[in-house]
Amino acid sequence: MNDSATEVNKTAVKVESTTAHEQDNSSNFSERYNQVVSKLNKTLDTVDWSQMGRIGKATGILVAIIVAQILIKGVLDTINLLPIVPGLLELLGVIIVGQWSWKNLTTSEKRNAVVGKIQELRKEYLG
Secondary structure, eight states: OOHHHHHHHHHHHHHHHHHHHHHHHHHHHHHHHHHHHHHHHHHHHSOOOOGGHHHHHHHHHHHHHHHHHHHHHHHHHHHHHHSHHHHHHHHHHHHHHHHHHHHHHHSHHHHHHHHHHHHHHHHHHHO
16 A cells, blocks of 8 residues: 555656656746847847848748748648548539639630630740
């Protein structure tokens, strides 16, 4: 009886120390994150953005695109972890493509109109 009480106490101490360790890790992460963000903001504040030319703008756009893609990947990976959501999104995509096709591709006049719109956009953007 004494041994089981000792084991329960040891288990309780392990759980408490693990929980405290996880809280320390999360607080350390949030502190480190705040430090990194503040250093980044200080660095960006020192940059004279009026001196940046085309290369600076292109680099900024490229960095923004990379960050956006990383965020989108994180969201999509999270969605894929849910068991039913990816299948429902695929079904939704098939339904939307089917509706668009039925609306725009059922007759030859509608198909010709779609081809005309595509050629018009092509001339507008590609010259």
